[in-house]
Amino acid sequence: MKVTVEENHNQPWTREEFEKKLRDKEKFYHINHEFHILMNSGKLDKKAIQGWVANRFYYQSAIPVKDASIMSNCWDRDVRRSWVQRILDHDGYGDDEGGIEAWLLLGEAVGLTRKELLSHEHLLPGVKFAIDAYVNFARQQPWEIAASSSLTEMFAPKIHQKRLDNWPEFYPWIDKEGYTYFRKRLKEARRDVEHGLDITLDYYKTREQQERMLNVLQFKLDILWTMLDCMWMAYIEDKPPYHNC
Amino acid sequence: MKVTVEENHNQPWTREEFEKKLRDKEKFYHINHEFHILMNSGKLDKKAIQGWVANRFYYQSAIPVKDASIMSNCWDRDVRRSWVQRILDHDGYGDDEGGIEAWLLLGEAVGLTRKELLSHEHLLPGVKFAIDAYVNFARQQPWEIAASSSLTEMFAPKIHQKRLDNWPEFYPWIDKEGYTYFRKRLKEARRDVEHGLDITLDYYKTREQQERMLNVLQFKLDILWTMLDCMWMAYIEDKPPYHNC
Numbered sequence: 001m002k003v004t005v006e007e008n009h010n011q012p013w014t015r016e017e018f019e020k021k022l023r024d025k026e027k028f029y030h031i032n033h034e035f036h037i038l039m040n041s042g043k044l045d046k047k048a049i050q051g052w053v054a055n056r057f058y059y060q061s062a063i064p065v066k067d068a069s070i071m072s073n074c075w076d077r078d079v080r081r082s083w084v085q086r087i088l089d090h091d092g093y094g095d096d097e098g099g100i101e102a103w104l105l106l107g108e109a110v111g112l113t114r115k116e117l118l119s120h121e122h123l124l125p126g127v128k129f130a131i132d133a134y135v136n137f138a139r140q141q142p143w144e145i146a147a148s149s150s151l152t153e154m155f156a157p158k159i160h161q162k163r164l165d166n167w168p169e170f171y172p173w174i175d176k177e178g179y180t181y182f183r184k185r186l187k188e189a190r191r192d193v194e195h196g197l198d199i200t201l202d203y204y205k206t207r208e209q210q211e212r213m214l215n216v217l218q219f220k221l222d223i224l225w226t227m228l229d230c231m232w233m234a235y236i237e238d239k240p241p242y243h244n245c
Numbered sequence: 246m247k248v249t250v251e252e253n254h255n256q257p258w259t260r261e262e263f264e265k266k267l268r269d270k271e272k273f274y275h276i277n278h279e280f281h282i283l284m285n286s287g288k289l290d291k292k293a294i295q296g297w298v299a300n301r302f303y304y305q306s307a308i309p310v311k312d313a314s315i316m317s318n319c320w321d322r323d324v325r326r327s328w329v330q331r332i333l334d335h336d337g338y339g340d341d342e343g344g345i346e347a348w349l350l351l352g353e354a355v356g357l358t359r360k361e362l363l364s365h366e367h368l369l370p371g372v373k374f375a376i377d378a379y380v381n382f383a384r385q386q387p388w389e390i391a392a393s394s395s396l397t398e399m400f401a402p403k404i405h406q407k408r409l410d411n412w413p414e415f416y417p418w419i420d421k422e423g424y425t426y427f428r429k430r431l432k433e434a435r436r437d438v439e440h441g442l443d444i445t446l447d448y449y450k451t452r453e454q455q456e457r458m459l460n461v462l463q464f465k466l467d468i469l470w471t472m473l474d475c476m477w478m479a480y481i482e483d484k485p486p487y488h489n490c
Binding site: 130136 | 272370381475477478
């Protein structure tokens with residue numbers, strides 16, 4: 001009996017089982033962070049909302065750099081032809097102004113200026129370190145592994161939908177024009193997930209590799225969680241870096 | 246008159262002025278972080294002390310990797326002959342077991358096992374991101390700039406001395422054998438500062454470069470501060486990542 005159990009333990013998960021293991025990671029998604037819970041129940045003040053928008057702007061700015069890093073390690077033209085869509089979505093292309101511009105509009109809607117956002121003057125060091133870890137991971141890992149780290153997108157549509165549902169009521173002072181980004185990402189994230197999931201379910205073959213992939217996804221979850229920890233310290237505890245110096 | 250003022254503003258600082266500007270950054274050193282203030286006044290419980298020692302062990306482990314990264318960009322044999330001393334100090338060489346081993350002894354003195362430390366199982370994600378930012382900076386920047394980022398060592402002897410002075414009284418449960426690391430670094434840090442300071446004062450020539458160097462030092466101060474922010478969240482606020490999931 002013991003041998004059978006161990007054999008099962010070493011057998012790779014089927015595509016369906018593997019996908020379920022990935023989706024089970026949702027419980028660690030930053031939607032469950034206390035900062036996010038306060039935000040989505042209307043309990044943040046204007047300063048905290050602005051802080052979140054300004055810090056998260058560095059994440060938006062980093063996404064195309066991260067995606068270019070993945071492509072810089074990828075010699076498969078077909079993959080690049082699909083993956084480049086993410087860069088076009090964020091940076092904009094032709095008539096589409098893209099996601100970074102949409103986030104700038106969100107910034108203006110919460111009362112920040114473009115200059116404040118573009119200078120990253122409100123960016124907390126710990127938020128920067130977490131996001132830079134994501135970019136450096138994409139630079140240093142095989143493209144398939146870096147690509148699979150983006151799969152927290154599986155959990156994104158729900159978070160965007162909740163913001164669209166709740167914010168207009170909770171934060172009437174935010175200009176409705178600001179919500180374009182969330183609407184835009186609702187459909188893009190769903191399409192990106194399909195592509196990222198295909199790459200991931202194909203690439204990790206053995207059980208050991210599949211288990212390693214769960215750690216890659218955890219790494220990305222750690223980044224999102226840590227970003228909110230830093231914002232918690234700065235905007236909820238009111239202890240931003242050097243506050244007592 | 247206005248022209249004269251602007252000329253002065255653009256003139257490089259003298260070596261003495263530049264060194265003073267660097268030393269003035271001491272006010273942002275993590276000795277002033279509230280976590281450190283609690284630690285050095287005997288107010289941390291065993292779990293928090295253990296958390297600090299375990300998280301800081303990842304920093305110790307990263308130092309030789311950071312120093313090898315600096316050397317990997319440096320084609321100057323004389324510099325490497327000096328800089329390699331830092332690797333020897335941390336990894337040990339011949340009969341000297343080195344700083345990492347000394348930190349393991351500190352870990353055992355506070356009640357952690359070697360296995361716990363070496364596995365980094367207590368390492369908080371945000372602490373890892375901050376330390377990895379330091380290693381990646383050393384990989385990606387010219388060696389002189391990466392070398393100059395280590396100058397927070399200017400402020401280290403005081404912090405080590407305070408620990409040696411206060412901990413035996415405040416934390417009588419810590420085995421005295423554990424304090425070898427702090428004693429060892431007292432003299433090494435002083436010698437390293439001389440070398441790092443020489444490189445820095447020589448390398449940054451224009452006022453603009455000198456001002457940029459202040460930001461490099463600030464980046465390193467941000468790393469040390471952010472590490473303690475993460476430990477504050479985990480061990481003082483009792484909100485480690487996913488605590489509510």
